[in-house]
Amino acid sequence: MSTSPSSAISIGALLPLTRPxxxxxxxxxxxxxxxxxxxxxxxxxxxxSALELLVRDTAADPRKAEAAIEELAALGVSALAGEYHSxxxxxxxxxxxxxxxxxxxxxxVLDELVEQPTRWVARLCPAQSHGWRIYADFLLDAGHRRIAxxxxxxxxxxxxxxxxxxxxxxxxxxxxxxxxxALDPAAVCDELAQCDATxxxxxxxxxxxxxxxxxxxxxxxxxxxxxxxxxxxxPELAEWVRLLGDDGCAVPFLRYLPERxxxxxxxxxxxxxxxxxxxxxxxxxxGHDTVTxxxxxxxxxxxxRARISExxxxxxxxxxxxxxxxxxxxxxxxxxxxxxxxxVVDRDPKDFDxxxxxxxx
Numbered sequence: 431m432s433t434s435p436s437s438a439i440s441i442g443a444l445l446p447l448t449r450p451x452x453x454x455x456x457x458x459x460x461x462x463x464x465x466x467x468x469x470x471x472x473x474x475x476x477x478x479s480a481l482e483l484l485v486r487d488t489a490a491d492p493r494k495a496e497a498a499i500e501e502l503a504a505l506g507v508s509a510l511a512g513e514y515h516s517x518x519x520x521x522x523x524x525x526x527x528x529x530x531x532x533x534x535x536x537x538x539v540l541d542e543l544v545e546q547p548t549r550w551v552a553r554l555c556p557a558q559s560h561g562w563r564i565y566a567d568f569l570l571d572a573g574h575r576r577i578a579x580x581x582x583x584x585x586x587x588x589x590x591x592x593x594x595x596x597x598x599x600x601x602x603x604x605x606x607x608x609x610x611x612a613l614d615p616a617a618v619c620d621e622l623a624q625c626d627a628t629x630x631x632x633x634x635x636x637x638x639x640x641x642x643x644x645x646x647x648x649x650x651x652x653x654x655x656x657x658x659x660x661x662x663x664x665p666e667l668a669e670w671v672r673l674l675g676d677d678g679c680a681v682p683f684l685r686y687l688p689e690r691x692x693x694x695x696x697x698x699x700x701x702x703x704x705x706x707x708x709x710x711x712x713x714x715x716x717g718h719d720t721v722t723x724x725x726x727x728x729x730x731x732x733x734x735r736a737r738i739s740e741x742x743x744x745x746x747x748x749x750x751x752x753x754x755x756x757x758x759x760x761x762x763x764x765x766x767x768x769x770x771x772x773x774v775v776d777r778d779p780k781d782f783d784x785x786x787x788x789x790x791x
Contacts, residue, residue, distance in 0.1 A: 438482040439733045442502035442510045444495055444522055451490035452636060454667040455514045455713050459537060461705050462717020476728045492521035499525045508733040511720045516540035516586040523551045532738040536720045537713050540586055544763045552742045552756055552765035554719055559593050561684045561772050564791035565661045566597040568774045569629060575603040578627035580610040580618050580634055580643055587633040610634045615646035622653060629657040636664040641673050648677045666711045671782045679779040682788055685712045688751055688771040689787060695750040719749040
C-alpha cells in the first residue's frame with residue numbers, strides 16, 4: 431500500500447445502520463468501535479500513528495457488504511472489523527479471504543463463517559454451537575423437554591435449529607418447528623397450543639415478527655405458563671422493552687458479558703453509557719474489544735495486511751470482558767477467542783433495566 435508510515439492507519443468498519451439491518455445493534459457496535467479508537471489515539475496511537483475508522487453501512491445485505499469491502503480494500507485499509515448479522519459476516523469473511531485483508535468479526539456467531547479454513551479471519555464472539563448448547567442446557571435444567579421454535583428462512587436460524595435439536599435429543603428432549611414466515615401471530619399461537627410445548631423460542635427477526643408474536647402469546651389464555659425465549663438476544667437492546675413493556679420481561683436470551691466487570695470493563699461501560707445515553711449492550715463491548723485486539727496486533731505487525739493476519743495466534747490482550755487470545759478451531763475454520771463469557775439472562779419484570787442471570791457458561 432502507498433500509505434506513508436506517519437499517516438493514519440485505516441480500519442474498515444462494517445455494520446448495519448439502515449433497515450432491514452438491526453439498527454440498534456449497529457449503533458451499539460459503532461459506539462464501541464469509536465470509543466476504542468479515541469482511547470488508542472489519545473494514548474499516542476499505534477507506534478505513533480493514529481487509527482481511523484472508515485465506516486460502511488451493510489443494511490444486513492451481503493451484496494452491499496461485498497461492495498463495501500471492495501471499496502475499502504482499494505482505499506488501503508489495513509484490516510476490516512465489525513458486522514452483527516451472521517449471513518452478512520459470512521460474505522465479509524469470504525471476500526476478505528479472497529482479497530487478502532484481515533477481518534476481525536465482532537458479533538456474528540454462525541459456526542461456518544467460512545467454507546474453508548482461512549488465516550485472514552478471526553472472531554471475538556463465541557460460535558453459535560457453543561452458546562446455544564448452553565442455552566439448551568438452561569432449558570433442560572428448567573424442566574423443558576418439548577420445545578417449539580417460531581422460525582423464518584435463514585442460514586442462521588437453520589443452524590440454530592440443528593444445534594438445539596441435536597442437543598435436546600441427546601437429553602430426551604424434542605423440537606417442534608412453527609413456520610412464522612407462513613403464519614400470522616394468531617396462527618402461531620394456534621400451532622403452539624396444539625403441540626403441547628412448554629417453551630417457544632423466537633428464531634425470527636426483530637422487531638417484526640418477534641414483537642407481534644410475543645404480544646399474541648402473552649394474551650392467549652391457552653398459553654399461560656409457556657416460556658418465551660430468544661437465544662439470539664433480541665431482548666438485550668432497549669428497543670425491545672420500549673416496544674413490549676411488561677410483555678418483554680422474563681424472556682431468557684444469550685449475552686456475552688461476565689457476571690462482574692473488571693476495572694477496565696467498568697470504565698468502558700461508564701464511557702459507553704455517556705456516549706449512547708443508555709446502558710451499553712454486550713454488542714458495544716464487542717466493538718470496543720475489536721479495536722483493542724487490532725491495535726495490539728498492529729503494534730507488532732504494523733499496517734501490513736499479511737503480517738496482521740499472521741499475528742492472530744500471538745495476540746494476547748486485556749479486553750473489557752476478560753483476557754483475549756485466539757486459537758484455531760477446526761469446526762469454524764477461523765481464529766477464535768475460546769471462549770468469551772456466556773450468560774443466559776432475562777429482564778426483571780420488577781425493573782426492566784435489571785438483568786437476572788439465569789445461567790453462566
